[in-house]
Amino acid sequence: MNAAHNGQSRPANRGRHRVRARATEERFQRNQRKVRVTFYLAETLLDELRDVTVALSGPPERLTLSQLAERALQREVQRLKRVHHAGGDFAKRTQELRPGRPIK
Numbered sequence: 001m002n003a004a005h006n007g008q009s010r011p012a013n014r015g016r017h018r019v020r021a022r023a024t025e026e027r028f029q030r031n032q033r034k035v036r037v038t039f040y041l042a043e044t045l046l047d048e049l050r051d052v053t054v055a056l057s058g059p060p061e062r063l064t065l066s067q068l069a070e071r072a073l074q075r076e077v078q079r080l081k082r083v084h085h086a087g088g089d090f091a092k093r094t095q096e097l098r099p100g101r102p103i104k
Helices: 014-031 043-055 065-085
Strands: none
Touching (some): 043 065
């Protein structure tokens, strides 16, 4: 029994809105110039990421490891902006990141 038949109201557009927003995000990402990034991940995390990517690489998702990483990083940046800057951007860096381990 669906929500319309049991007396509960449900927004009809909620699912379609998510699909449209995701399609818009994916078009934006495709139009961005991509650069290669090298960093370290826990071996177990990378193994799990690869499992997810293989499982979802076919239709309809057609997920790639790059797409998975990019989406996760975008969500984390948005979360950090909300937590630390009331949703605003961080200040633009004045120098490049230094390679190596962070200073303790």
